[in-house]
Amino acid sequence: MKINLNDFEKSKILVIGDIMLDCYLWGKVERISPEAPVPIVQSLKRTYMLGGAGNVALNLASLGCQTDIMAICGDDGAGGQLKEMLEANQITSHLIFDDAHLTISKTRIMALEQQLLRIDEERIHALSYDLKEAVLSKIKSIINRYQAVILSDYGKGFLKTPEITESIISLCREIKISVLVDPKGKDWERYQHATCVTPNSAELNIVADEVIETEQELIETSERIRNQYQLDWLLVTRGAKGMCLTGRYNSKEKNTNSYYKDNFGKKEHQNQTPLLIPTQARQVYDVSGAGDTVIAVLAAGISIGLSFEDAAAVANKAAGVVVGKLGTQPITKDELKEVLMN
Template sequence: MIDWSSVRALVLGDVMLDRYLEGDVNRISPEAPVPVVRLTHEWYRPGGAGNVAASLAGLGCRTTLAGAAGEDPEVDRLRRALFDAGVADCALVERPGSRTICKTRVVSHGHHQLLRLDQDGGRDDFRAAGDDLRRRLPELLADQDVVVLSDYDKGTLTPGLVRATIEACRERAIPCIVDPKQLDFRVYSGATLLTPNLLEARRAVGRSLDDDESVGEACAELRVTLDLDAMLITRGADGMTLATGCALHHFPAEVRQVADVTGAGDTVAAVLAACLGGGLPVDQACRAASVAAGIAVGHPGCYVVQGAELDWALRGCSPKVRSIEAAARWAAGQRRAGRSIVFTNGCFDILHAGHLTCLEQARRLGDALIIGLNSDASVRGLKGPERPVVHENHRAALLAGLACVDGVVVFDEPTPERLIRAIEPDVLVKGGDYAVDGIVGAEIVRARGGRVVTIPLVPGLSTTSILAASRAAENRRAAS
């Protein structure tokens, strides 16, 4: 797969700040038939073109974001959110007297959206910012491997800026991916790849697109008409359709379970850009984008897919299985969103009902459960040369398949101390056969204000007892 860290990407477009207000809803207001929300958490994250940049940074790409904002408190929060997301460079044109685009969502626990409040910037100010960015194009494009135009029709991507960017990318042989919002796609002519959704494509061709054949015809038609290298129509649950000069491809959706489709289009644009910037053919880039979108929509809220997470998924592994670095970033993002992290660890050799009971109880102690899984080498060091019975990859896959599990990290050390320090869980859980003070990592978690909890084991259920019963049965068969 691609070395994501080697890809340098520029995102140009309409930058937004997403603000989330989360709370408990227990009653209806006596003043009006609306829910009363008791605020418990507030957090911010990049939106619009900022989410595309955050998604590229999440993969590990060196990312620059250019766009427009106001001179207001929101721009400071936006810059902080971009920094937290790992966006390396920001080229935000701050227009005096204008406002940063901000979308405030009021959500209940469980991320059910109750209300959205939109604060838009001045279109004239943003058009002027677009003209400033056009003059700065040579410096912005320097040393870039790929460019994304993220158009949310807020004014930043003026026709002049769009045309100048596409032409400059052609001259420099830099792939230019466009996520469009304009009704007339002709302004995007000459781009490397255009990625409208099905509704946007319908509007562009002026007819219904109801099946693979009609979508394929529209895709091929738009590619030729707009002089594109490739045309991609994203179709939600029906996957994606790609037209190149050589072939037409239909990619099925890679979705296991849909939690929230917010930001899926940004994920697709970001992964396409990272792949094309890294030199992958467009059909392979589309497959990777489809897999990434499937990961993203399986999480509540606007989820940023990590590079290691996508690499695992492309190799056929569960996206829940993460490296220690990816798990730490994921946990940090969950905490910023006001969610609490539960951690437990073990060998889980021959997964049984006792394991499942303990894991389900652990998950109920917080909002997300991460499991530290002893590697095969670690298990041998703890339990002897005949263990484990089940390979670490298979044990990880079984754990990741449980609905109560949100992440699995395989570790080689005898204890999970390094993993606990990296993930910083809010709750540390072990089975009832451990004394609380003897649990590895207890002091680390308590020092951060977290809890350490023991859960009673299911009597008579353990891997050791299962193996002993199996050996006894084999001995009886051999003796009979």
């Protein structure tokens, strides 16, 4: 595989989905409250991280891709905070601030090097007709700029709205750009015709409504689900076991997707799927965020002309790096370079 990581600078990728503010309140505990049998945390500092779709965008930006994000926030302090953080990380934001929404945030109270409590703020409700129209017209006006679109669905309402997700996928198909989905839940109708969906094993079990035990069963079920929802590719992430990629592409089959369009006829694509990609055993600190890194690197990889097989292999290595980091942290270009040399 030939890969020049500096090519990421030319990639333009749009992330659409549920953005969240991850807040950490760090403190120390020296006594128990006289009011109730609970520790008193004396607050020392607060730190913030981009969560959900924001973390996918952060992974892209830290690889050097030109990254945009489109999401719905509340018209509140957390929404303003997210906007500032996106700007500080060179991510162009197309946020819609909606009165009826509350910006999703998760606040962890940390003391004695552990989490004492997590406070979530979110309000999940259906999008109004006007908001749906506003979102879709915004997306239509910018979508031509990108080589790939990532739908980061955390099930918080935005991409759960079938008209939104279906319209984005059909727009991408129309203008021949790849659309990759990190899915949530059992109902995948809205992801039909996506270029690629990236469930983890548990998410595949749920949508397939079966318990998958052997690798043979995994491949068969992947093929069944891929066919059922007419996906070009299905990438199942399997935690420490790595990944399973299935795809419908072979060099005889013409396709509307930009990846195929760019590669069709140029070089003979050797279809290598089904493909099981193992991980190298690693010291794992924190698996959270690994799925975000996978979909970011996959999109970045195909946007610079890698095959899906190669992009998945690179994403697998990148995810192996982030699970070795404490907390949710993105992959950097230098880390990716290093892990690709080994």
